[in-house]
Amino acid sequence: MSDRRFFIALCAVLALIALAFVINWPATSSQAQTDAAHFPTSLAEVRAAEPGRRELSIQQWQTDAGSRVLFVHTDQLPMLDVRLVFNAGSARDDDLAGLASLTNALLDQGADGLDVDDIAREFEDMGARFGTSSHRDMGLVSLTTLSDDEFRTPALALATRILRSPDFPEDALGRIRTQMLQSLLMQQQVPGPQVARAYNNALFGAHPYGIHAGGSPESLPRITPEAVAAFYQRYYTAGNAVIALVGAVKEDEARQIAEQLSDALPAGERAPALPQAAIPGEKTQTHVDFASSQTHIHIGTQLVRRDHEDYVALYVGNHIFGGGGFNAILMDEVRQKRGLVYGVSSSLSPMAAAAPFTIALQTANSNADEALGLTLDLLADFVADGPTAEQVELAVDYLTGSFAMSTASNSAIVGQLGSMGFYDLPLDYMDRFQRDIAAVTPAQIRDALRRHLDPQRVVIASIGPRQPEARLPEDEDGARGDQ
């Protein structure tokens, strides 16, 4: 069976190489062989088609108060997205974990004498959406409004009023603090957030990225309205802000809107750069005991940030290893071939002062040793051997071919602009990144992996009834019986 199958598959492959396309086709009869050689029939035409491109004209300028602004005009929908990105994430919490999140969440709870009900009612009467969110690097404020002047002007006026004079009312602080404490308790009910936190602690240690953005039962009660107001004055400043605008307004209107918002912010400079996070010096393993039916495992280290010359090679490498969904090595080996997991993936997250590379998987407790051993083994092999040419070709085809979707909506574009401004990326960054990806070679990926990723010096964190011990699977063909 296997010989014949291999032969027929080979025929199919040879036929398809003519189309410069390699997939291991199945076939079980001569009829199927003929069909297989022609399936999909649309291949040639799709390959020959010239992919469409959406040309984005990005305008960039600086406000008088020093905010960096990025703007894209789109006029198909009568709406405007505004996003302010501040270098004001939980990495700035210092010894008051949760301060950045609380400050961010309190912005629309009272301002300039308006109470939370007034603010909510006013935005909702205009059909506008005002929102805030807080992350490790960033604090975000966003407004989505109809672009028609009748709605846009009052919505922006209210947003401006909030940014100019947030009141940080004490009762709202107490209420949101209670919600955050509840949220910490709820995180203890499920394994996922706990293992993420243990991993983050192990990877970052005392670095500011090791701070838990949601705070702790010890830190949250110590946060005062004064601390919140001081955080706002220090980090929500015009000089520390990126303003991204996308929608149906003209450039002169966008300039006026950006000036108005920037002018409302406290005067101040960009926040100082964070210290670089250290690369783990040795292999460590930490475990949280928890009565779950699955063991969750995170494995990782630090790679390089966007401005490093090896970033693109590692970005593509991560995609091949675990970032590329069902085509990734991890998904193929751990789930598809062995059925050990529902989810397994890796990610590379370039931040302002770190670039964590993280593998995450969840598996039945009885499979935890095998899944951990297999994953570590796959990682070691990947670093030693690098990807194959076919793997790189598929990854590059996907990463360049899917680019059209990353700018397909106003909300996607405003997200891209916010990142570009925040991380000081050049205006042609998206195009340049595409070109660099297309040019990457298997050898470059292998060499970059060898330079930056030592599989013997990774941080491992797990949660479950028992700490897993790496064990290699016994059968190599991927077959696996019932448990």
Place this chain on the structure above:
Amino acid sequence: MLMRTTRHTRPAPVMHSMIRLLTLRGLRLLALATTLCLPTSVWSADLVPPTHEFTLDNGLRVLVRQDHRAPVAVVMVWYKVGSIDEPPGMTGISHMLEHMLFKDTKHLSPGDYSSLVARFGGQSNAFTAYEYTGYYQQYEATRLPLALELEAERMAHLRIDDDEFFRELQVVLEERRQRTDDNPNALAWEKFTGILSPGQGYAHPIIGWRQEIQQYQPEMAEHWYERWYMPGNATLVVAGDVDVDEVRALTERFFGAIPARDVPARPEPRQADIAGERRLNLVMPVQVPTLYMGWNLPSLLTAEDTHEFYALSMLSGILDGGRSARFQRNLVRGPRLAAGVSANYRGLARGDGAFIVSGTPTPGTSLDQLEAAVEAEIRAIVETPPDVAELDRVRAQVLSSHVFGQDSLFGQAMELGYLSVLGIDWRLRAGMAEALAAVTPEDVSAVARRYLTRERRAVAFVEPHVAPDTAQETADE
């Protein structure tokens, strides 16, 4: 920058929010020009991109939305089969079958589908729900022929390999552990839905009972595929930078040859009588107690008078249509009885609808107190019709959300597909604004009075093994 795919993402709590999403979409996105204070200039009918529908000779229904903002296209195939159709012993088989559609077909081996999609820069995934099973791909728009050919292949030529089946069964068990078994709130939700729609297909989890998943046989999935996967039981949605004539030709080319087959009768789920009050007290490994309340009432499809659907939608908006709505104002703020609380009218459903409230009390508040506070909010609406300003605020959000919702091509395709599998004309949106505008404060009180009654409701209390702190202890009982 990089979007990752996570396939088969549909646990009970996610379904909950999914249905909420769709219900809100029903409420908020399906609206057009109206007589409200918002000027009609913003709401020209041109705002809805051109939409076409046609049916192939074999029964396949096709909906095409031409939206040329970006060179991308979304392709979805929706099958009218979901977990509500599953008999005992086969719970979750729709979801299991969905997993198998990524494995073998006549021309594809496991892995081929995903790598073909990736080769052309596409993203794909699938979703199983109570009432449907859906598959999607999205690409740069010139990849449309490939997307359609792949979906036609899956519609007509699935092959289930025994080894692959049993290996995937382990994956589904892992999925169930991850989504439900290790999440006490998801488990509690599963138990609550069991009493919310007793004796109906909605009463078992979409992913299925663990003991039944463990006993699946490949023949069950084959049978399910044979029974439900035919052109006449599916809707194809194509949205994006496409042209209807091009789509028509491609659809004929790839789907036209699939033979028509009889579509089995699909019973309409209906609750015969009012079920009576049901209560569930659950002690679970949670740190924070949770309250679930649900009322059985009509959906758009089962309401004798569809006006009630719109009034119930407004009721949901008045209670929880935003941060200024009553639940946030009176339960989360004000006396601070709830750390979080939500109301959601599940009014777009194949069977009867449900009105669902869930919440977590603040420390020091008992579930009894939170339940009483929710009841008091409902009673206030029953006794005193809400202000017109509250209704207008809900309507303003409905209208703006209609615009904002069109920013997502995927969301537009979801809406078309969902309405289609429910048998509702996608033009529902055209009449929605007018219908909502006609809802009076008294109408809202009337539906609350008629439907949010004791004998229509199910209530679940979820409490920790041990009270998390002494404040909780003293406040309880």
